[in-house]
Amino acid sequence: MKSASLRWQLSLWLLLPLLGLLALDAWLTDRRAMAAAHEAFDRTLAASLKAMREGISLRDGRVEVEVPYLALEVFDAEAGSRIYYEIRDETGATITGYPALPMPAQPVRALYRTQFYDADYRGEPVRMAAMPLPLHDVRSARTQLVWVLVAETTEPRAQLANDILMGSLLQELMLVSLALAIVWFGVRRGLRPLHRLSEAISARGPDDLQPLDAATLPVETQPLVNAVNQYVARLQRMVEGRKRFFADAAHQLKTPLAIIQAESELALRERELAGARAHLARLNSSVRQAAKEVEQLLSLSRLEPDSGYAPTLHRLRLGALAQAVALDWAPLARRDGVDLGFEGDVAEAGDAQDEIDGQPELLQELLGNLIDNAVRYAGAGAMVTVRVRGTRLQVEDNGPGIAPQDREPVFQRFYRGEASAARAGSGLGLSIVREIARLHGAAIVLGDTPGGGLTIALHFPPAGGEAA
The missing domain is CATH 1.10.287 (Helix Hairpins)
Structure with a gap:
């Protein structure tokens, strides 16, 4: 499966929000464009109503209407639009014009006030203007209220709003394209340090494992x-x-x-x-x-x-494990004339004083190396004791011991002090002990046995506790 380009991912993450903002702005622009078209054409409707109002009068109780040519000629230049008008009395009867033009849903009866609203007439949307007009007959001293209604189909308005929207969209598309080009160029320049880093790594030889220089990188x-x-x-x-x-x-x-x-x-x-x-x-x-x-x-x-090795730790009892290892080594120690013993209270069920978290196989290897070293270097006739007190493991002997100046380097691989030079061995046992102790978080202390000899003590953290 081919990995996706980081350049393309960055560009897409920048482009998609821009396209979303463009769609939102297009919707808002459409609303603003339609509102602007309504405002422009509503002035024409208002002018037509005003002109028609001058031709309506009340004489001898009759409403006379003379629609002036000026009232309708303002719409002649609007291609595709149709104009409807109606004069009706306060009972809803048509006096003249196109009958049944829709009235406002909530008519405002403030005299001479023009009310604009949208409606449907003859199956098509129209924009309407309505005005309540009081008529006065001086001779008969009568007053009558009539409604003057003018309607215009919305094609010109929609065309004007669409022209405004398309002009705005073209301008914004140009800006988005320019922004995308700038983003692409910026991303390309921004990724140059990664390309230089890749080239520097590729140019290295197979044996060159020196750290990379990050001083010149972002x-x-x-x-x-x-x-x-x-x-x-x-x-x-x-x-x-x-x-x-x-x-x-x-x-x-x-x-x-x-x-x-x-x-x-x-x-x-x-x-x-x-x-x-x-x-x-x-x-x-x-x-x-x-x-x-x-x-x-x-x-x-x-x-x-x-090596990256991580042991699998289990809850175990240090006393029981040490006793079992000492019993396994007892015949070998007896063969070499060494008295190997074990001291410690083997915990009973429910007693967690000697519980630690450890890997049994590694701990057996650790204790086996300690016993092997003690038996090997203490010599025939010596005594070696494995002692457990709580989470403290101790192996002591009464052999020649280790000089103080050798107690730190003795954990290095192949190191052998003067006392061990004459004995067979590899110098790896205590190195292994140190690594196993490290994996278990145990501290190692080398000391003198009372009366002569070496005592090696390991302090393990209790089960569930922190490393020493």
Whole structure:
């Protein structure tokens, strides 16, 4: 589906209201034009009534009418119009003229006052003027009221109003066309910054992820440029994350792969099964280490802020989860000669003191990394304790601990302090712990265990609470 042009959309949104205003103005102009035509032609009707009034008199009780030629010649120049007149007495009887001309709906009986109104006569619309005229007969001392009615068909009036309307519409159409041309030109010039922005982006190379310069662009384009820059920055971080992942994977797998290659070659040279089995055991250990490092790299890559990963949090009990993870790790710790224990009150139903919002799989991975580090670096004969108090999770050991100057960089990937240099490991465990804690809004604190060793404490926000 082809996208609509912004230029056309802006022009239409400006043109449609203009056309609506033009239609409204045409209606108003038509009303004004008809009112002006009535005003002009009503003067002619009034002049005709005045002329006819001079020819009406009362003699010996009889109404005599002599319609002067001047009374009707004023209408001769009006092509297409027809004139009707009637003189009737106060009883409604026609004295002369065209009978049954319509009277006003509400006759005004003010003497000598002309009343204009619209009516229908013989099936066609007419404009009428009516005047009550008192007649006085001096000889008989009598007075009689007559009505003088004059009607004109409305063709000339409609033609005049139509001429006024068409002239006004032509003028307004010219103005609207001119306004539309100005709007089109203005919209085109107004969209030039967007075209320049589009050309600047199109001219960039595939590896150019520098932010766009918005200094020369209008203020209205700033939100768009800022959004593009934010997206480009996220994209750049994602690209850098992918590059870092591949570089880390190559770095971490180089040593295990070299060991695997060497051990497999040595195993192939062995003639005795016992010697081959020794090489295969070391090869298997390297494969396990490589698999673990790949798994940690993938996990860390998925959890980094720029990956866009958002965990699905559920209401859970921290004590029950920690106890289950500690039980799973107990056989492995016992195999390495480490005493792994759990301390904490497992909450009963209805007790929400240790409830948090979390993703169980991630929290199990977090605690598993903490226990693995404690067992690995504390060494045989050490004690490792997993402790839960409310929403506080704590893993402590009585091993060599971590020097204060190493406690901040220890969360960086592949960082290994002096105490851990002699131990096997990848340096990714605490980096993963930090990312999982960040996703759950938990704060991490590294401290000393009383009597020696390391204590790692995590403070989780309570269920429904805010992040720490």
